[in-house]
Amino acid sequence: MLALGETAGAAMSRLKPEIERYAAARVAANPGAHGFSGSAEYDDEVRERAVFTAEAGLSFFHLHGEGVGLVLFFASSLVAAVVPGRRSRAALYALLTLGGLFPLGYLVYGAAVLELGRDAGVELAERWILAPFGLAAIAGLVGLAFALARRRL
């Protein structure tokens, strides 16, 4: 995830014009999804907003890929060190690893916005990827906190 996050950051910086062109082309290829009206002024504004949202998705992927990668690394090290019981550890590893996939939701967010329109794309990414993987990460961290609290008692 760290490697993907870094690579996305570099791509964002080096390939900005290409990414913008691609995003604008995908928006133009899906006029119905974006609610184009035929009025150039309105359509330009819609296109700009969709391209901005797609770029934001890539930027969030870079940021969360790096951050969640580190959280996963340190949290799973703590699980290995303090959680008794092989099954509990396996469950927490599974939850944290699923949570580690959370940043991929932002890649889907960026792509889905271009293909399905802004609102539908954001909703798809939130409902099917960001929310479930985010919940897995939270459940894993809460489980780890619970194990740490039990150890102190």
Next chain:
Amino acid sequence: MTDAGAPTWRLPPRWVLLVAVLSIVAAEVGGGAMARFKVELTRWARDGMLARPGVHGLVGVRDVDERILDEALVKFDAGLRLFHMHAEGMGLVIIATSMVAATVIQRAVARRAIIALLTVGGAGYPVGYLAWSALIPAYGLERSKAIAEWLVWVPFGTATIVALWGLVGCVAWTMLARRRA
């Protein structure tokens, strides 16, 4: 609570940890300085830009010039913020990834090379944002960005990316070798 006989984390060389901690310290100091000396920093950058009107395309018309100066000052501030954020993040990335490399990579040459690339790339890359900000008053937005890009971001960023994908390959290789054994 790891199983008996399970491998434990190995520390990377001390100099790697020192560089990582120094990066985090520099980020903290940078963040503090940005907040504490915001006015002074902005004044320094503005004075620098006013001293080189040709570089920034200032024309002597207040309305036009103020807009140009504002845009450059926003970028100047963004560079400092990005330095703060990346130096903190990359310090942690160096610690985490060099621990993985020290633990997982068996061959000494590959281990040393990946740890060196991770450390040098990770610590050097954020400095590019500081350089970008510092160069804006003297060289303008585009030229300062090009200088930072080719002298710092591209070489150090490439080192980090190459090392991270090398590490991914080594971890995957170790997992496959263990499964085969």
